[in-house]
Amino acid sequence: MCAIVGAIAVLVSACSGEISGTAIMHEHPGEASFRPTLIESKVADGWQTNEVLMRPAPGMSGAYTSGGYREGVTPEGHDYRYYEDLSGYVAGWAVRCEKDKMNDETNCFTTDPNKILMIYMRRGQPSAACVLKHDFPGRDAMLRIGTKPPQSAGRKGCLDWSRASGVTKASDATVRYWQFPYDHPRDVQSSLEGVNSALGLAGFLYKNRGRLSF
Numbered sequence: 688m689c690a691i692v693g694a695i696a697v698l699v700s701a702c703s704g705e706i707s708g709t710a711i712m713h714e715h716p717g718e719a720s721f722r723p724t725l726i727e728s729k730v731a732d733g734w735q736t737n738e739v740l741m742r743p744a745p746g747m748s749g750a751y752t753s754g755g756y757r758e759g760v761t762p763e764g765h766d767y768r769y770y771e772d773l774s775g776y777v778a779g780w781a782v783r784c785e786k787d788k789m790n791d792e793t794n795c796f797t798t799d800p801n802k803i804l805m806i807y808m809r810r811g812q813p814s815a816a817c818v819l820k821h822d823f824p825g826r827d828a829m830l831r832i833g834t835k836p837p838q839s840a841g842r843k844g845c846l847d848w849s850r851a852s853g854v855t856k857a858s859d860a861t862v863r864y865w866q867f868p869y870d871h872p873r874d875v876q877s878s879l880e881g882v883n884s885a886l887g888l889a890g891f892l893y894k895n896r897g898r899l900s901f
Contacts, residue, residue, distance in 0.1 A: 732899065734767070734891045735759040740901065755901040765884050771901040773892045778881025782889045784896060795893050797885040801877040803862050804830075806854070806886065807845075811893035813886060816851035818844040823865030826872075833857035855883055 724744040733739075738759035758768040761777065769775025773784035773793075779800035786793045795808040798819070807815045818828040821844035828844035831837040832853040840846050844864065854860055861876040 730757065730900075732895070733757060733759060734769075734888060735761060742901070757899070757901070761884050761887075763881075763884060765881055767884070767888055769888065769892060771899075773896055775888060775892070777884045777888050780881050780885035782885055782892065784889065784892045793893060793896055795889040797882075797889050799860075799877045799879070799882070801875060803864075803875045803877050804854075804860055806851075806882070808886070808889055808893070811890045813848045813852065815845045815847050816840075816854060817846075818862045818864050820866045821862075821864035823867045823870060826865035826870075828865070829863035831861040831863075833859060837861075837863070854879055855886070 725741045726744050727739050727741055730738055730740050734757075738757055740755055740757050742755035754771060756768055756770045756775075758766070760766055763778075765778035767775060767777035769782070773795075775782045781798045782795070783797075784793055784795035795811065796805050797808075798805045803819050805817045805819055806813055807817060816830065818830055818840050821828040821840070825842065827842055828840040829837045830840050830846060830851065832851070833856075835853060835857075838846060838850055857879055859876055859878050861874060863872050863874050865872055
């Protein structure tokens with residue numbers, strides 16, 4: 688019978704010889720099967736050259752066993768991870784690509800770590816930047832990119848990319864929004880560090896949807 692021995696990192700080979708790589712055991716005290724053993728394998732079609740695929744070891748089961756995922760590090764030193772459903776994160780930015788259930792078109796978006804700014808992408812390219820949480824009727828959201836003059840994002844809270852593309856060059860952005868039912872503005876500033884990595888990952892996921900193995 689095959690057995691995997693070790694707690695942190697053990698080099699293993701499956702009995703069948705089908706899988707080999709680094710096994711990482713995550714154990715909850717008193718429950719050895721609380722988290723699955725993960726097999727790490729390098730991939731040739733990743734976003735970055737150091738990307739690896741992490742999969743549960745053969746035969747692992749339990750409530751905390753999940754599917755595989757891919758992860759790596761960008762040239763800027765940002766850790767990233769993404770999943771088969773085309774969701775992921777990099778440098779604190781959330782990334783997701785979804786297929787529209789009405790027209791089957793896949794679009795992507797990325798949200799900053801403070802969840803105040805979302806960049807919407809169409810066909811893998813940035814299309815608009817939107818102020819989140821803005822939903823009070825009759826009020827216009829505002830977006831200020833770095834030290835440039837504030838711009839009105841209108842009642843829907845969005846600016847087209849021709850007006851918002853400066854986020855890729857600035858160090859921070861400030862939004863002003865009105866959140867129902869409170870008829871007063873709130874200003875929040877957020878760092879833009881990692882935004883280009885987030886857009887890059889979203890573009891990669893869009894371009895390679897349906898092609899990546901997990």
